[in-house]
Amino acid sequence: xxxxxxxxxxxxxxxxxxxxxxxxxxxxxxxxxxxxxxx
Amino acid sequence: xxxxxxxxxxxxxxxxxxxxxxxxxxxxxxxxxxxxxxxxxxxxxxxxxxxxxxxxxxxxxxxxxxxxxxxxxxxxxxxxxxxxxxxxxxxxxxxxxxxxxxxxxxxxxxxxxxxxxxxxxxxxxxxxxxxxxxxxxxxxxxxxxxxxxxxxxxxxxxxxxxxxxxxxxxxxxxxxxxxxxxxxxxxxxxxxxxxxxxxxxxxxxxxxxxxxxxxxxxxxxxxxxxxxxxxxxxxxxxxxxxxxxxxxxxxxxxxxxxxxxxxxxxxxxxxxxxxxxxxxxxxxxxxxxxxxxxxxxxxxxxxxxxxxxxxxxxxxxxxxxxxxxxxxxxxxxxxxxxxxxxxxxxxxxxxxxxxxxxxxxxxxxxxxxxxxxxxxxxxxxxxxxxxxxxxxxxxxxxxxxxxxxxxxxxxxxxxxxxxxxxxxxxxxxxxxxxxxxxxxxxxxxxxxxxxxxxxxxxxxxxxxxxxxxxxxxxx
Numbered sequence: 001x002x003x004x005x006x007x008x009x010x011x012x013x014x015x016x017x018x019x020x021x022x023x024x025x026x027x028x029x030x031x032x033x034x035x036x037x038x039x
Numbered sequence: 040x041x042x043x044x045x046x047x048x049x050x051x052x053x054x055x056x057x058x059x060x061x062x063x064x065x066x067x068x069x070x071x072x073x074x075x076x077x078x079x080x081x082x083x084x085x086x087x088x089x090x091x092x093x094x095x096x097x098x099x100x101x102x103x104x105x106x107x108x109x110x111x112x113x114x115x116x117x118x119x120x121x122x123x124x125x126x127x128x129x130x131x132x133x134x135x136x137x138x139x140x141x142x143x144x145x146x147x148x149x150x151x152x153x154x155x156x157x158x159x160x161x162x163x164x165x166x167x168x169x170x171x172x173x174x175x176x177x178x179x180x181x182x183x184x185x186x187x188x189x190x191x192x193x194x195x196x197x198x199x200x201x202x203x204x205x206x207x208x209x210x211x212x213x214x215x216x217x218x219x220x221x222x223x224x225x226x227x228x229x230x231x232x233x234x235x236x237x238x239x240x241x242x243x244x245x246x247x248x249x250x251x252x253x254x255x256x257x258x259x260x261x262x263x264x265x266x267x268x269x270x271x272x273x274x275x276x277x278x279x280x281x282x283x284x285x286x287x288x289x290x291x292x293x294x295x296x297x298x299x300x301x302x303x304x305x306x307x308x309x310x311x312x313x314x315x316x317x318x319x320x321x322x323x324x325x326x327x328x329x330x331x332x333x334x335x336x337x338x339x340x341x342x343x344x345x346x347x348x349x350x351x352x353x354x355x356x357x358x359x360x361x362x363x364x365x366x367x368x369x370x371x372x373x374x375x376x377x378x379x380x381x382x383x384x385x386x387x388x389x390x391x392x393x394x395x396x397x398x399x400x401x402x403x404x405x406x407x408x409x410x411x412x413x414x415x416x417x418x419x420x421x422x423x424x425x426x427x428x429x430x431x432x433x434x435x436x437x438x439x440x441x442x443x444x445x446x447x448x449x450x451x452x453x454x455x456x457x458x459x460x461x462x463x464x465x466x467x468x469x470x471x472x473x474x475x476x477x478x479x480x481x482x483x484x485x486x487x488x489x490x491x492x493x494x495x496x497x498x499x500x501x502x503x504x505x506x507x508x509x510x511x512x513x514x
Contacts (some may be wrong), residue, residue: 002252008247008318009319010236012319013229016228016319018227021082024218024219026083029372030083
């Protein structure tokens with residue numbers, strides 16, 4: 001029971017971190033595309 | 040060494056935020072200021088929605104609730120996740136498919152008439168200013184705690200920095216800085232949880248924090264269930280289910296999405312994200328039970344947990360995270376309020392050229408920021424302030440908006456009666472309970488949402504029937 005709860009909590013934390021990385025990648029893509037378009 | 044690192048972290052964050060805000064550029068047209076040219080991709084819609092709803096209550100507040108009442112608040116938070124998913128499936132695509140629509144007021148104006156448009160605009164601007172005042176107070180609290188500055192000057196700094204980039208860049212700057220701020224807290228707070236679970240050593244009885252977790256979770260949840268009445272739980276579920284549904288900043292993101300599909304998926308993803316987010320916040324609170332004293336005040340749990348488990352630079356990172364959390368919500372509210380003022384209150388009466396509309400939008404951003412800064416003094420508690428806004432927003436707008444989007448011929452009298460009665464009943468109940476009966480229960484105020492919503496729905500039905508009858512009489 002205990003390890004199951006802890007595993008679930010760890011998965012939730014990793015999901016949130018992955019979301020952050022995904023949005024960061026999109027942010028970099030958006031800003032670099034604009035820079036390329038300006039050139 | 041640690042002080043140098045802490046100062047370095049705060050400066051690096053400030054420099055990065057400035058860089059991102061400057062790259063977002065100043066808006067040149069009102070269309071860009073209000074809806075970012077309706078071209079936002081999925082990742083930005085999702086990131087910005089999540090950054091807007093994750094405010095101080097969904098961080099500091101939920102960690103404190105997890106500490107005190109375990110998984111009880113996870114259940115209540117799930118109502119919020121369901122709301123986002125339902126809005127994504129049923130409402131957001133319909134809203135996005137409306138033509139020439141910049142705000143919720145526009146949507147209501149298109150479905151009913153001009154009077155309803157203006158009333159919805161006044162409610163939107165008022166609520167945005169109210170929500171912004173709560174955020175300004177929270178931002179002031181954070182800076183005051185970290186730097187010991189007087190509270191008014193802490194509020195002023197947070198509001199001034201946020202207003203600066205929102206005034207020039209409009210929705211685009213708000214969304215792009217939101218994505219940056221979202222990245223900061225979506226990575227750092229879950230990392231703090233993993234750090235606490237793995238590295239924070241042993242509790243007083245020799246167990247590891249992770250080993251004691253399930254035991255603490257069931258003890259806290261049992262305490263939460265026994266100390267909260269059923270009626271209060273029902274009120275809180277209703278407040279989290281409906282209170283923040285499609286408030287102006289969310290509606291603006293639904294309208295600014297590149298396509299109806301992006302709009303739908305953005306809300307569904309944000310809903311799924313919120314469920315995992317609540318899980319992480321509640322778990323931080325439960326893990327803190329093995330580490331910090333049991334009599335710690337709810338709002339101080341996260342702060343004390345970080346202080347007692349991490350080096351001083353971890354504390355500086357927490358400052359960065361909390362400032363991000365507050366600013367990403369505040370900028371969205373300032374922009375949404377300014378757009379609603381221009382589009383729903385000024386434009387129905389005056390024909391505005393593009394440049395004039397942009398200038399009015401910018402001036403309104405500054406005016407709402409000033410109102411929020413002044414109003415921050417009047418807010419006693421963050422969660423109470425938000426629950427009051429929820430309790431007014433849901434009855435004032437939701438029946439008219441939802442029914443209007445779904446039925447074929449909505450009647451203007453029904454829309455105006457529902458908005459008027461809903462907001463008046465909510466405000467009256469709040470004044471009675473707060474100032475006359477002097478209700479002290481912290482989250483008890485959430486209960487007024489239920490009678491106010493019932494009154495708004497009843498008024499809608501009466502208005503619908505009356506309008507139909509008046510029309511048949513005049514024929």
